[in-house]
Amino acid sequence: MITRRDLIKNTVAGIAGLSLPLVSVKIINAAETLFPDRFEKPSVLWGFVVDTYKCVGCGLCVKACKNENEIPYNIPLSRTWVERYLILKDGRVLIDSPDAGRDGYTNQKVRDTVVSPENIAKAFFVPKLCNQCENPPCVQVCPVGATYKTTDGVILIDRKWCIGCGYCIQSCPYGVRFFHPVYKVAEKCTFCYHRITKGMKTACVEACPFGARQIGNLRDRNDPVAKIVLSERVAVLKDAFGTKPQVYYIGLDENVR
Amino acid sequence: MIPEIQELVVHGADWTHKELFTYPNEYIYWTIQIVMYPLMTGFVAGAFVLSSLYHVFGQKDLKDLAKFSLVFSFALLLVAPMPLLFHLQQPQRNHNVFMTPHFTSAIAAFGLVFSLYAALVAYEIWFVYRKHFVETALSLRKNADKTMVENIQYFTYNLLTLGAYDVSKESSERDEKAVKLLASIGIPIACFLHGYAGFIFGSVKANALWMTPLMPVIFIMSAIVSGVALCMLTYIIIMEWKKFNAKRKHEDRMSMEIKGAEIEVIRKSSRYLIYAMIAAITLEVLDLVFRGYTAMKSWDILRSVIYGKDFANIFILQYTLGNIVPFAMLLLPGLTIRRTVIATILVMFGVFMMRWNVVIGGQSFSLSFAGYMHYTLPVIPHNAETFREGVGGALVIAVLPFIFFWFFNKFAPTLQFTKKDMSE
Structure with a gap:
């Protein structure tokens, strides 16, 4: 039987318990408690800057990449490539990237069309590589988890x-x-993970004679790449997909695909 | 460094022809086997749904077809994952999907859903055929001097009974209840299995043609269409064969009766086929209209593919020949067996073309929206890859279910049409 005293006691205890805010309770993660260093925000986040104004389409980056990363030289596949854009005065857009731009752009032929310079409104080169997305769809869809994101933001594949x-x-x-x-x-492309984690630059950054490609740590405010991303007008490719790329472009044209 | 090797196979280069600008690494990576994969799972789902119409909803006139399509569904089920094995670059690692399933991927759960479904269908078949297994095992037991074949049969049937020899009336009633329960659970799982194949495509945000939430539903509907059509066609072929045999033995009365029963089943099931076709076509047209109406960034290139490069594949082969023509043939009064045969073949062809237009069509334009890729199906293979992902590989996949079915039929006869049945 419940006495009046019990009823009052239980009611007070119940109200006190219910009014205890949930924020005062912390769920302790065993792994986090035992290995706190694993749960710290990593001090490195690799980022890349491509300055399209500086690229001349020589293709040395593609050559260097193929050699460094064991991609057979004479096949059309490549981890990185350079695209050429010609926007003509009549509004047409011509794009090409023969052999991934490996041999450089030395003539005025786009596929089978010879374009004379006076018809060109603007022209430029756009180097491409893996964007090492913050929200990578490739990692999401891998059925076996063979492709994964490292703590410093690079997407790798387990061969x-x-x-x-x-x-x-x-x-x-x-x-x-x-x-x-x-x-x-x-x-x-892995941002040459085997090189950058040993303090070296990527093969393509090393090979570029014009400084069109730069790699750095986006978490370090004094890093030249982080400074560019923070202070200059940069853009990323296809942001509508919500992938949050970590490769930033200076001077990205609206025609770039 | 990799030593210079004479022949390096660039996956996709054998069958991809590029036009205008495509990214250097773009090729048609998913080919005929990925067309066969949703086609096969579609047949599985459709066949199962057809059998469930009898077991769950008590459509008595589908009794003959129900048993048959259940066993056929199991034969198709075993073949359904094989296109993936043909397509994988590392098929020997396929078990990795079970070992480290990465559940954010739409493919990861395939193994689990598939196994669950396979177990369910196997159970259902067992309950349906339990009586037959027991009776055969017992009759073989009576036979004192068995031949070697009969001994093997005796052993197999004993094994198939799983030690349960009770075939009393109560026990049979319990079996029926179990079948009904399994069939009812099976319908959502069959739809899930196939809707899930649609999700694999529909969730690829990078692909403008594939990405639509309608994809799983479209896949389920076309799955039912193809499965029902396949079951009808196979049923007709078997019945015609029996009729032919009866005629040869001058059993005219039996031949006539088979004919009568056959057309009855076909007329009934063709109605279900028509319903499913209406649903499938409505959804597909809705998707097309919606894309044109909203005209997102990708519509320019999609329009040029749908109304230009793939016009014949989509509007002539898929919609006209695969949908409208058979639809009219099935709707016209006085449906005959011959007309049904042609119609069901066209329906299946239409579903095949739909899969083709989704899988190949989705890869026929560049991600840059500035170029196209054409697919040439390898007919005569010149290496292992062009066989696996060519006509040869596709034919292997297409023929295997019939071989499995023939084999299963030895133990679980689906269409017994004997004098005993006649007298019942």
Whole structure:
């Protein structure tokens, strides 16, 4: 039987318990408590800046990349490539990237059309590479988790675990992925992860004679790349897909695809 | 460094022809086997739904077809994942999907959904055929001097009974209840299995043609269309074969009866086929109209593909020949077997073309929206890849379900049309 005293006691205790704000309760994560260093925000986030004003379309970056990353030289596939854009005075847009722009752009022929310079309103080159998206669709769709994002923001592929279904290739809006012709697994630009984690620059950045490509740490405010991203007018490719690319472009034209 | 190798296979280069500007790494990576994959899972789902019409909703006139399509569904089910094995670059690693399923991926759960569904269909078949297994096992047991074949049969049937020999009336009633329950659970799972195949495509945000929330629903509807059509056609072929045999043995009365029963089943099931076709076509047209009306950035290139490059594939082969013509043939009064055969073949062709236009059509334009890619189906293979992802590989996938079905039929006869049935 409940006495009056019990009723009052229980009511007061119940109200006190209910009014205890939820924020005062903290769920303790065992892993976080035991290994706090693993849960700290990493001090490095790799970012890339491409200055399209500086690119002359020589193709040295593509050559360097192919050599560095074991992509057979004489196949049309490449981890990075350079596109040429010609916007003609009549409004037509001509784009090409023969052999990924490996041999440089040395003539005025776009595919089979010879374009005379007086018809050109503007022309420029756009180097492309993996955008190492903050929200990468390729990682999302990999059925086996063979492609993954490192804590410093680079997307990598486990060549020993990839089953080669091609779903990641389909899901990338930038078309950076392909099947490696020798290893028969998905392949793409890794920002030369094996180099940057040892304090070196990527092969393409090293090879560029004009400084059109730069790599740096976006978390370090004194890093030249971070400074450009913070203080200059930069844009990313295809932002409508919500992928949040980490490759920023200076002087990106509206015609760039 | 990789040593210079003479022949490097660039996956996709054998069958992709590029036009205007495409990114260097763009090729048609998903080919005929990825057309076959949703086609096969579609047949599975459709066949199962057809059998469930009898088991769950008690459509008595579909009794013959129900047993048959259930077993056929199982045969198709075993083949459904094979196109993926043919297509994978590392098929020997396929089990990785089970070992480390990465559940944010639409493909990761395929193994689980598929296994669940396979188990369910196997159970249902067992309950449907339990009595037959027991009876056969018992009759073989009586036979004192068995031949080697009969011994194997005896062993197999004993195994198939799983030790449950009770075929009393109460027990049979319980079996029926189990079948009904399994079939009812099976319908949503069958729809999920296939709607899920649609989700694999519909969720690829990079692909302007694939990305639509309607995709799973469109896939389910066209799955039912194709599955019902396949079951009808196969049923007709088997019945015609039996009729032919009866005629050869001069059993005229039986031949006539088979004919009568056959057309009855066909007329009934063709009505379900028509309903499913209406739903499928409505959704597909809705999708097309919506894309044109909203005219997002991608519409320019999509329009040039849909109304230009793929016009014949979409409007002539898929919609006209695969939808409108058979639709009219099935609707016209006085449906005959011959007309049904032609109509069901056209319907299946239409669904095949729909899969083709989604899978290949979705890759026929560049992600840059500034160029196109054309697909040439490899007919005569010149290496392993052009066989696996060519006509040869597709034919293997198309033929296998019939071989499996023939084999299953040995133990679980689907269309017994004997004198005993006649007298019932």
